[in-house]
Amino acid sequence: xxxxxxxxxxxxxxxxxxxxxxxxxxxxxxxxxxxxxxxxxxxxxxxxxxxxxxxxxxxxxxxxxxxxxxxxxxxxxxxxxxxxxxxxxxxxxxxxxxxxxxxxxxxxxxxxxxxxxxxxxxxxxxxxxxxxxxxxxxxxxxxxxxxxxxxxxxxxxxxxxxxxxxxxxxxxxxxxxxxxxxxxxxxxxxxxxxxxxxxxxxxxxxxxxxxxxxxxxxxxxxxxxxxxxxxxxxxxxxxxxxxxxxxxxxxxxxxxxxxxx
Amino acid sequence: xxxxxxxxxxxxxxxxxxxxxxxxxxxxxxxxxxxxxxxxxxxxxxxxxxxxxxxxxxxxxxxxxxxxxxxxxxxxxxxxxxxxxxxxxxxxxxxxxxxxxxxxxxxxxxxxxxxxxxxxxxxxxxxxxxxxxxxxxxxxxxxxxxxxxxxxxxxxxxxxxxxxxxxxxxxxxxxxxxxxxxxxxxxxxxxxxxxxxxxxxxxxxxxxxxxxxxxxxxxxxxxxxxxxxxxxxxxxxxxxxxxxxxxxxxxxxxxxxxxxxxxxxxxxxxxxx
Numbered sequence: 371x372x373x374x375x376x377x378x379x380x381x382x383x384x385x386x387x388x389x390x391x392x393x394x395x396x397x398x399x400x401x402x403x404x405x406x407x408x409x410x411x412x413x414x415x416x417x418x419x420x421x422x423x424x425x426x427x428x429x430x431x432x433x434x435x436x437x438x439x440x441x442x443x444x445x446x447x448x449x450x451x452x453x454x455x456x457x458x459x460x461x462x463x464x465x466x467x468x469x470x471x472x473x474x475x476x477x478x479x480x481x482x483x484x485x486x487x488x489x490x491x492x493x494x495x496x497x498x499x500x501x502x503x504x505x506x507x508x509x510x511x512x513x514x515x516x517x518x519x520x521x522x523x524x525x526x527x528x529x530x531x532x533x534x535x536x537x538x539x540x541x542x543x544x545x546x547x548x549x550x551x552x553x554x555x556x557x558x559x560x561x562x563x564x565x566x567x568x569x570x571x572x573x574x575x576x577x578x579x580x581x582x583x584x585x586x587x588x589x590x591x592x593x594x595x596x597x598x599x600x601x602x603x604x605x606x607x608x609x610x611x612x613x614x615x616x617x618x619x620x621x622x623x624x625x626x627x628x629x630x631x
Numbered sequence: 632x633x634x635x636x637x638x639x640x641x642x643x644x645x646x647x648x649x650x651x652x653x654x655x656x657x658x659x660x661x662x663x664x665x666x667x668x669x670x671x672x673x674x675x676x677x678x679x680x681x682x683x684x685x686x687x688x689x690x691x692x693x694x695x696x697x698x699x700x701x702x703x704x705x706x707x708x709x710x711x712x713x714x715x716x717x718x719x720x721x722x723x724x725x726x727x728x729x730x731x732x733x734x735x736x737x738x739x740x741x742x743x744x745x746x747x748x749x750x751x752x753x754x755x756x757x758x759x760x761x762x763x764x765x766x767x768x769x770x771x772x773x774x775x776x777x778x779x780x781x782x783x784x785x786x787x788x789x790x791x792x793x794x795x796x797x798x799x800x801x802x803x804x805x806x807x808x809x810x811x812x813x814x815x816x817x818x819x820x821x822x823x824x825x826x827x828x829x830x831x832x833x834x835x836x837x838x839x840x841x842x843x844x845x846x847x848x849x850x851x852x853x854x855x856x857x858x859x860x861x862x863x864x865x866x867x868x869x870x871x872x873x874x875x876x877x878x879x880x881x882x883x884x885x886x887x888x889x890x891x892x893x894x895x896x897x898x899x900x901x902x903x904x
Contacts, residue, residue, distance in 0.1 A: 410670035423666040429673045436680040443681050467702045485692035495717050506773050509757035516749035523745045537715045546703035547712040555734025566731045628759035
């Protein structure tokens with residue numbers, strides 16, 4: 371700071387920030403002091419997920435690959451673009467396909483919203499695998515983080531189910547047959563599928579078994595579309611979000627990013 | 632940043648300097664403080680990687696359109712009908728196993744197997760850092776399962792499977808009328824056993840021997856090994872079962888692809904493995 375402080379003119383930045391209203395919103399300054407560095411994290415509702423100080427290796431790309439954080443970022447991308455798509459999409463047999471066509475050709479930025487939704491969903495699958503790979507290779511599932519790994523495996527499963535339920539929604543040939551192949555396997559569930567071991571003996575029929583529960587009928591049809599839509603937009607995202615809260619909270623409670631003991 | 636530091640924080644200047652790049656290079660690693668501020672060091676790394684990812688996503692979304700085919704038509708089955716790419720590993724297993732094993736049992740075992748990893752891997756080494764020499768078995772199994780089998784089978788499903796789920800090279804023409812003769816036979820038949828009872832008996836011996844006999848024999852043999860004592864019978868049983876099932880899948884795939892073996896054990900109407 372220059373010695374003739376009192377002679378200095380007030381800058382525009384000071385006029386904006388040096389008043390009662392601004393300081394009621396932002397409690398601390400931006401000057402690079404150790405105190406402010408801590409407050410930037412601990413006084414920020416989004417950043418306070420992080421500890422205010424962390425071990426040195428944890429900030430290195432080569433340790434974490436940022437894969438977990440980027441998985442979450444891609445999830446946020448799918449949420450934002452997905453909500454936009456929901457304004458235009460009706461999950462019924464007669465409208466679904468043509469609503470997607472309408473999005474692709476007539477809605478301003480409709481195509482890029484759909485593209486970003488689809489590619490960030492694929493990216494999320496890839497990044498969650500990378501994250502699992504990295505966590506395994508650094509042995510980060512070892513004590514005390516055993517349970518957080520279990521939560522992570524559940525999140526991986528939910529991510530795949532989110533992708534799978536979303537795959538049906540364009541209601542084109544690719545969608546219906548991919549989901550037909552996928553749901554056909556449920557036919558063979560032991561005890562609960564009509565073609566599975568001991569299924570018929572327990573009274574399972576094509577109309578009344580695990581697959582029928584999933585597809586809401588004997589074939590992948592309009593009722594399946596509605597069912598997958600609700601699973602995709604409401605049910606699985608809520609469960610996944612709850613598990614993400616648990617997952618992120620456990621990272622802190624289990625001692626932050628893993629490192630050499 | 633160092634130029635603007637006010638006198639009040641001079642005593643903290645040292646730390647700020649030490650953590651900045653150029654000064655760090657001059658210091659031996661042991662003299663560095665163990666902890667750094669999350670702001671700016673971690674937040675900066677996250678911000679940059681997030682920006683790069685969003686940029687790639689945006690460019691990708693501008694240049695590559697999401698697929699859109701003809702309207703859904705339940706009366707027109709495409710050949711091949713492929714599951715979404717991330718499930719093609721499971722669809723590939725349908726080639727080698729009955730649907731309830733490939734589509735239900737093995738996926739369940741993959742998920743459960745992943746979840747129990749922290750509870751069966753009792754090696755305390757390699758916690759929080761990369762190492763190969765300290766956990767060769769764990770990493771070897773994981774790489775085989777994840778890269779070799781899961782990613783490998785997805786690659787086969789995406790690039791090498793065409794009409795009739797026949798194998799095609801990526802540059803081959805997908806001939807929908809191609810018929811590959813199915814000469815698959817069961818393993819006991821291949822070994823010369825012609826009676827149904829005998830085939831069932833041999834199949835049961837092989838499968839049970841693989842899943843129970845081999846792990847049991849190793850347990851008897853290495854019972855007094857310190858590692859085995861540490862593991863305990865239950866944990867060893869889970870490790871051995873999961874390991875033998877995983878390598879069993881590989882063995883079955885190899886038998887099918889090289890000798891056209893269809894099943895090893897056939898118990899009519901109940902179980903085919």
